[in-house]
Amino acid sequence: MSTVIWQMQTDHVGILYLNRPYAANAFSTQLIEDFHHALDKIESHEDLRALIITGKGEKAFCAGADLKERQTMTEEEVVKTVRSIGGLVRRVEQLSVPTIAAINGAAFGGGLELSLACDIRIASDKAKMGLTETSLAIIPGAGGTQRLAKLIGLAKAKYYILTAKRFGSEEAQSIGLIEESVSPDELLNQAITLANQISANGPIGVRAAKQAIERGYERDIATGLEIERHYYLTTIPTEDRLEALQAFKDKRQPQFKGK
Template identity: 70%
Template structure:
């Protein structure tokens, strides 16, 4: 049985599910290999308009690295394993379509780093999270030091990483990391609602908006505005733009095709 599954909801929404609840959905070698296979499937799917990433069970989203497996590794193997986690997480971040992390429980280390690579994060009320690597005498090695600071600011990122503090989903919302906190029984539905709302919008426009935000963020304003203009220009020749204007004129909902 695969440790990562993929399904499609409502035609346009994909759901990636980590399926190793007996090990807190930790990143084993096998899970990473299965995750890469699923991402290849997602990347090839031209119909998808949003992707949800979640996990089986009600206790853990992803506990990060599989520490039992890591204890058997040499130093070189540890470095390689951290690199593989980082590659998978960066691959998630690079998906053209928006991604939603539905955090259904514990998300520590690499598990939280996975959610940082998503565009939107929601969490169940029972979720606990943190970049706790310094308590293990290491540092976040799959993008945590970089992505957390970009999301919540430099000072807060230093506070949470240097103290290895664990925090709940409500605190995560307070610091701007989590967008919605809902009861665990409502988490899947809330994620699907958000994904469906995204999927109703013009697919090219959504992809270009994501690209403009991501690529422009680390540049000065002038460069960012040029990136935005280039992305905007990609929406002009689309059939969807004409359809949106026609639908507005006819007072009906537009029917977008992604072309």
């Protein structure tokens, strides 16, 4: 069985499961390979408008690197594997469709780094998280030192990374790492609800908004406004924009086609 399962939940919402619950859904070389194969299909799926990423089982979203496998590697193999995980995480970050990390359990190291590459994070109220690499005498190697600082601020990122602190979803929400904390039984349904809210909007507009936010972030305001204008203009000549205006006139829900 594949270590990554990818399926469409509805016509426009997909779910990607990390499928190694017996190994805390850790990043093995096989899981990395299977994840890339799933992304090949996801990137080419024309009807996909939102993607949920979660883990199978209740104990772990992703515990990071597979340390048992890591023990058998040479230094060169370790470097190659860390680079491979970083490339995978970056690929998730660059998806054109919005992504939601549904953190169903433990998310440590590379697992939390994977969630940081998603656009929205929600978590089970039983989940535990942390960038704990310094406790293993290394540092986050899949973007954690950069993405966490941008998300929660420089001082807080140093606090959590340098102490290798583990924390729960309540604390994660208080520092802005996750947006919602729900019961384990409600997590996937809540992720699907959010994904459905996104997918009901104009897909061209949603993708353009994501790009405008990402590319304008940390730019000066003048540059950011030019980036916003560029992406706004891409939505003007679309059929979906005209459909939205007609639906408003007709007092009905618009039927977007992504055109």
